[in-house]
Amino acid sequence: MEDWQEKIHLLEEGYQEVFFQERKYGLSKKSFNKGKSVKVYATELGGNNFISFNYYCTSSKLVLKPCEMPKSKVIEFLNNI
Numbered sequence: 001m002e003d004w005q006e007k008i009h010l011l012e013e014g015y016q017e018v019f020f021q022e023r024k025y026g027l028s029k030k031s032f033n034k035g036k037s038v039k040v041y042a043t044e045l046g047g048n049n050f051i052s053f054n055y056y057c058t059s060s061k062l063v064l065k066p067c068e069m070p071k072s073k074v075i076e077f078l079n080n081i
Contacts, residue, residue, distance in 0.1 A: 004078035005062060008038055008055050018081040023047060025081075042077070051077045 011029045018027050020042075027042035038055040052067035053074045066074045 004075045005055075005064075007078045007081070008040070009035075011040065017045070018042065020051075020077055020081050023049070025049075025051070027051075027081075 011027070013029055013031060015026065015028050018025050024045045025042040026045050027040065030039045031037065032039070036057045040051070040053055040055070042051040044050065051074060052069070054065045054067070056063040056065070064071060064074065
């Protein structure tokens with residue numbers, strides 16, 4: 001498991017505020033299927049940036065599905081919050 005994958009599991013369920021690149025984000029995490037599916041949406045408070053992705057734990061692999069952004073942007077966010 002990579003660091004960013006561990007960060008997903010460590011995020012609290014529900015709403016929290018986090019800092020990324022010295023800016024505050026409102027982050028919401030919702031888990032489904034006993035934690036095997038996760039949806040995360042973070043929006044920059046007072047700005048226009050956002051991060052949105054789904055994460056799935058299947059029987060054979062772990063899958064990160066960014067929403068309308070590169071996977072690298074999501075991983076950078078997770079590694080630096």
